[in-house]
Amino acid sequence: MSARRPVELLAAQDLSPSVRGLELRCIDGEPLLFDAGQWVDLHVETPGGAEKRAYSIASAPGMDDPARFELAVTRVDGGLVSNTIHTLGPGARLEIDGPHGFFTREATRDEPAVFVGTGTGLCPLRSMLQDALRQPPGPPLTLLFGCRTQADILWRDELEDWSRSGRVDVHVTLSRPEAGWVGRTGYVQTHVAELVATAPRPHIYICGLSRMVSEVRRVLKQELGFDRRSIHSERYD
Numbered sequence: 001m002s003a004r005r006p007v008e009l010l011a012a013q014d015l016s017p018s019v020r021g022l023e024l025r026c027i028d029g030e031p032l033l034f035d036a037g038q039w040v041d042l043h044v045e046t047p048g049g050a051e052k053r054a055y056s057i058a059s060a061p062g063m064d065d066p067a068r069f070e071l072a073v074t075r076v077d078g079g080l081v082s083n084t085i086h087t088l089g090p091g092a093r094l095e096i097d098g099p100h101g102f103f104t105r106e107a108t109r110d111e112p113a114v115f116v117g118t119g120t121g122l123c124p125l126r127s128m129l130q131d132a133l134r135q136p137p138g139p140p141l142t143l144l145f146g147c148r149t150q151a152d153i154l155w156r157d158e159l160e161d162w163s164r165s166g167r168v169d170v171h172v173t174l175s176r177p178e179a180g181w182v183g184r185t186g187y188v189q190t191h192v193a194e195l196v197a198t199a200p201r202p203h204i205y206i207c208g209l210s211r212m213v214s215e216v217r218r219v220l221k222q223e224l225g226f227d228r229r230s231i232h233s234e235r236y237d
Contacts, residue, residue: 005028006026006027007027009023009088009090009093009094015072016152018074019120022071024069025069029067031062032061035061035104036105036127037128038099038100039100039124040054041100047080051081053082057071057123058122058127060128060134072123073120103205104128108203113202113205114196114202114203114204115205116192117206117208118146119236124207124234125205125207133162141167142202144188145188146173146212147174147175153172189212189216203232204230204231205232209237213234213235216233
C-alpha cells in the first residue's frame, strides 16, 4: 500500500455548476511522481468521519512545480465527501495515497489517439493531452468530450486554445444543447465512428460512467472492428 502524504489546497475554482477544480501541493515539497492518466486516493475528514475517494489527476506530471497537481470533484447530492470538498478553502490540509492505475498512454504515445470522455472523465484525458502537448508535434490527437450544457464544459478556455493551436482536434457534444449552440449534439457514442475513421487506426482512450464506456466499446468492437488491444478505458462507477 502506498504511504499517505499530506497535501495542502492552494486554490479552488468552480469549473461548472457541479464540478470544483482543486489545485493541491504535497506539503513535503517532494514531487508527486505519476504517469498521465493515473489517480490518487484522497483522504478527507467529513462530519461523518474519515473517508477516502479515488480521483484522477487532471494535470500533467512534471509541471513547473512537480509537487503540485490538480483534481476535479463532482458534487453528488447527499455525497458526504464531495460536499465536504466543495466547502474547503485555500490552506485546507488533506492526505493522498498513490498514484494508482494503468489507464495511461506510456506504451502508445507515438501512435495516433482519440480520447473520449464525459463529465469529470475528462480529467485523465486532460492529463494525457497536457503531457503530449509539451512534446514536439507527433501523431494526430483527437478529443471528443460530452456533457449536458455549455455551462458543463470543463476547462473550456483550455479546450478552445488546444483547438486553435491545431495540435488537438477538439469536439464537444452536448446532450441538452441550448438555442444558439452550433457544435455537436447528442451522446459521444453517436460521433465516435466519424472521428476514428483515420488510417492508421488510432488507439482509443475512454473515460466516464460505465454505461457510456460500455456503449463506446461496443461501437468500436462490434460495428467498427477495432481490436480490444487498441481500446483503453476507465470507469468512474
